[in-house]
Amino acid sequence: MSKVHNHNRSTSTAQPATSAVATSGSTSSRIVKRPSQPESLQSFVFEELLLKGSNSDVSIKAFDQEYKLHSIFISRNPVLKDLIDYQPATAVTPPQPTAEQQQQPGTQNAQSTNTQGNATVSGGQKSLSRPASQLFRHVLMFEDPYITKTSFELCLKRLYFNADLEAERKMPLEMIAAANYLGMTNVINESLALVKYNTSMQTLPRTLMFFVRRDVGEPGKKMVDHLISYAVRNGWEAGPDLWDEMPIPVIVKKNGTGS
Numbered sequence: 001m002s003k004v005h006n007h008n009r010s011t012s013t014a015q016p017a018t019s020a021v022a023t024s025g026s027t028s029s030r031i032v033k034r035p036s037q038p039e040s041l042q043s044f045v046f047e048e049l050l051l052k053g054s055n056s057d058v059s060i061k062a063f064d065q066e067y068k069l070h071s072i073f074i075s076r077n078p079v080l081k082d083l084i085d086y087q088p089a090t091a092v093t094p095p096q097p098t099a100e101q102q103q104q105p106g107t108q109n110a111q112s113t114n115t116q117g118n119a120t121v122s123g124g125q126k127s128l129s130r131p132a133s134q135l136f137r138h139v140l141m142f143e144d145p146y147i148t149k150t151s152f153e154l155c156l157k158r159l160y161f162n163a164d165l166e167a168e169r170k171m172p173l174e175m176i177a178a179a180n181y182l183g184m185t186n187v188i189n190e191s192l193a194l195v196k197y198n199t200s201m202q203t204l205p206r207t208l209m210f211f212v213r214r215d216v217g218e219p220g221k222k223m224v225d226h227l228i229s230y231a232v233r234n235g236w237e238a239g240p241d242l243w244d245e246m247p248i249p250v251i252v253k254k255n256g257t258g259s
Contacts, residue, residue: 046162049073058084059137063149066137073159079182080159083138146177146210155182169194173210180216192219199230 048054053068060067060074060083074080142152150167151174157164168175172191179187195207208227211220 042161045073045160046157050156050160050162060140061137062140062142062152065149067156069156074156076159077182077184083140087138142181144177144181144214146174147181148174148178151175151178155179155184155187158184158187172198173207176210176216177214180214188216188219192223196223196226199227201231201234204231 049056049070056068056070058069058071058074060069060080071084074084148171151171154164154168154175155178168187168191172194175191176188176195179185179191199207204227208224208231211224211227214220216223
């Protein structure tokens with residue numbers, strides 16, 4: 001970021017937010033506020049597009065909540081791209097202003113910036129956003145209890161270039177479940193590494209059952225082998241209560257066949 005130099009060094013001292021500018025024909029001065037720093041593109045994408053849903057052209061309903069999204073971002077994901085390209089959707093029409101509102105000055109311009117309808121921007125130019133008839137709502141329903149609202153939203157953040165790694169690390173299994181549904185291999189691999197690093201006899205029963213009951217591809221099979229080997233090596237540390245939670249037939253079958 002370039003520095004702003006004060007060329008009138010003899011009469012004023014540079015301030016972080018204001019500068020002194022002399023008025024013509026007078027020795028007095030007026031304070032002029034400097035423009036604030038422009039918002040970063042990453043912040044704009046996250047706050048205006050993902051959080052506020054500005055200029056959304058596709059809507060996904062999941063977990064009893066409507067997510068106003070943008071095909072240019074979610075099309076980066078093959079599963080969501082297929083969803084918006086091929087699966088049936090319901091057309092969504094934004095609420096239209098009443099006749100009284102239309103008669104109020106400035107209503108038309110306000111409509112053009114705050115809705116997805118067939119509005120026009122000031123000057124009579126057409127809006128760049130899609131008309132209401134092209135805004136579609138798709139519904140996602142998840143049967144896997146490990147796909148939570150939080151893990152789904154964290155995957156959406158990834159698609160909008162705003163990964164929240166700290167939050168993801170708190171729920172690696174939930175992230176694997178959501179990412180496995182969405183086909184986000186990079187998220188799966190990162191979460192698998194975290195699961196493997198944090199393996200213990202206390203976490204093993206829940207983790208092993210998670211992978212036994214889900215098809216996470218070859219990485220999931222390798223994780224099952226790792227967890228079973230860990231249980232065989234360190235099982236003497238666990239008491240009977242912990243072993244009661246283990247999928248014993250799976251451990252016996254895997255260990256017995258030497259795989």
